[in-house]
Amino acid sequence: MNVNHSNNTITETACKVTDEICLPDSNLPRVVIIGGGFAGLAMVEKLKHKEVQVVLFDKNNFHQFQPLFYQVATSALEPDSIVFPFRKQINGYKNVLFRLAEVEEIQPSSNSLITSKGNVNYDYLILATGTNTNFFGMDSVESHSLGMKDIRDSLNIRHMMLQNLEQAAITCDEKERDALTNFVIVGGGPAGVEMAGALAEFCKYILPKDYPEYPSSIMNIYLIEAVDELLSTMSEKASSKTLKYLKDLNVKVLLNEAVSNYDGNEVTTKSGKTILAKNLIWTAGVKGQFPNGIDEEHIVRGNRIKTDANLKVEGYENIFAIGDIAALISKDTPKGHPQVAQTAIQQGKYLGDSILNIINNKAIKPFEYKDKGSLATVGKRKAVADLGKFKFSGYFAWLLWSIVHLMSISGFRNKLMVGFNWVVSYFSYEKSNRLIIRNFKPTSSQTKESGQYES
Template identity: 75%
Template sequence: MDTTNCDTSKIICLPEPGMPRIVVIGGGFAGLALAKELKNKKVQVVLLDKNNFHAFQPLLYQVATSALEPDSIVFPFRKQFNGFKNLVFRLAEVSEIQPLSNTVVTDKGAVSYDYLVLATGTTTNFFGMESVARNSLGMKGIRDALNIRHLMLQNLEQAAITCDGEERDALTNFVIVGGGPAGVEMAGALAEFRRYILPKDYPEYPSSTMEIYLVEALDELLGTMSDKASTKTLAYLRELEVNVLFNESVSGYDGSVVTTKSGKEIKAKNLIWTAGVQGQFPKGIAPDKVVKGNRLKTDPHLHVEGYGNIFAIGDIAALIGETTPKGHPQVAQVAIQQGRYLGRSLWATLHGKPTKPFSYKDKGSLATVGKRKAVADLGKFRFGGYPAWLLWSIVHLMSISGFRNRILVGLNWAASYFTYEKGNRLIIRNFSPPDQGPPKKSRTGNFGNHKEKVQ
């Protein structure tokens, strides 16, 4: 790389491409699919991400509940792109897009582009409830999952110390908000933890002390799946003794008491929020291109409307049409298909060939509640139980990046299948919600970021 004229205080050093440069912001499912589609073609792909790894988000809940270690579901970009001669990765967080000059500004410098692809995904949406945002935990990234794990284990340990029965109940109670797949899977995993791990690890108090609540604002679970899937899921959760609250929504949380709009109060030191997401992207896009959910409105070819060389794919994109009045569902399979489509489309455009509009092919939906408990909607087929759980396991295992990671996850699952053991119950660091400061040394323990589609 020739860096003779490179001022690193102003720009990010990149090889001179001698070919069109496609800058991709975000290395999630959509960004990865696009990069793979353009592998070693005569374009320069520059991937910018604030992390140096891709995380397999569908299994975050297993990291949160000590079933998997974080390095089992993350994979470094630089290793991911071994053999990609036309791809450059830079660790940087983009703060602004400057469309008039075809430039993106990052915390490490600026990058120019011929084509820009926004694949920035979503963040947790607390719907303006500041007290909930301050005191609860989302589950959108690997750090969120580890925060949940550490807080859960800290609170379980403190519950063994305190002599205050009400405080013990609050420390061991869990409230999960949102009855979609993420909430359902988290509730099921916690219920199995309570049934099989808690009696062995914490004989100081009965496992019945730990209550799990799943709060859903509508009158059904897994609202985007079939009625059969919803009914089966509810039956599985009740079998696992999860308290499912329908037609309830959280209105506040102070770190100890969850308040609902109907006036119900639940004492709990653990609140996990899976009830909504909103798009996240750098400033620089005109406000009239942003639609509900903070998503970017695109045309059928995935251009951000009004911008000839800026595209949006994945969860951030809202392709609104007759069949998709709210845009496509924000799930991995849509992101992957859009990434592949845009890769082919850009290559065709560069060669002066016409492109077809994006068309999503729904391959089905899966969700799991626990071992041998899952539901599947595959075309006309609706089924649950062991076959659905086995299919869910195979699909997710094969979708993880890296052979080593598949082996690690597979071995963990095999051990858990026969023993229910979760061997990663380590408190590596103390954690408390940001506004509460470090954990206080007290007898009462004041401790205190999808429907998965078949790929």
């Protein structure tokens, strides 16, 4: 309902209650987008000021810039510099609404959704719910380790790291101190590589200043990868250069190794190796997440939803999937498109145009992904870049990585905060204040609940 401030009366025509969720009354087609990640927001930008009513649902009230989670985890950035409120994002978009709720079930037969706050109807439904951490059924690993798919995960990693370093300064038990100061990162993709590099720089430049009571050599960083190379989706040159960078930073890289168990104190690999560590960060895999209601026959490997060439979910006429959960299986993409930000953004933009064409009875073209290249950083002045035929590394790759990521962050204030922090860190190696705001105790529920509705 709306309150008329001029005469303090409530007008019934301005909005209506639709099974508990209030939405403005409109004759325009209603496009419901579940998930405010890269894909969902890219579509919102395409549909703003158009002849549709857009309703964005998310369990959080903010967008998260996932590529920089590792910097929050290692105290390089504060969390508020890489999150941005949805309502601030859509301010001025008269046809776009945001509702804070978790969508629990899709009911395709009635074109409706059941959410944690009530029900809502849709004309077109867009699933952009992203992924969460995949522990591949290893319950013990999931219970004692942390993923990195949510800003809360990043803060949990930060608090875990700082608490363990503080405890290491207290204990006189050498074995216990080793476990507290050993860090294991599982997964040699961009997230794992960047996390390992950031921890190595923390060890080299921050640890001696904050913890002079013991040498920085006490902190060991292990990166475990199941295949025989790092950054397997990038070129061989990028992989080998990354390996060199990490070794130069004293990261212990274990290739062709897979974790089989972790009890919170000791990591065990399939080959029988054991590593004493109370810090395990899991970046080795993701799986799609979405509300109930999609037939299992349309769900493929990685818990992704199979779509046609127009990103329409197979078996449904008005339900679409974009971003990390969408699996467009074709001859050219037998495993679907890569689960990266540029895919999500391109699919969001494409589907925004397509929905408008569908509404106006115009033909739509199949989605075509344009690979703009890949970037990964291993630390200050150390990065790798694959841009088509151009493959390079070092300072210029790191500078390009920095510019691309800085320009991609939502909000001028956030860009300014991140840029300022990076400049300070570049000249001083200093990071933000390393504060333990709350006591962190790992539980399996914290890993299971993170990362929802972000693609």
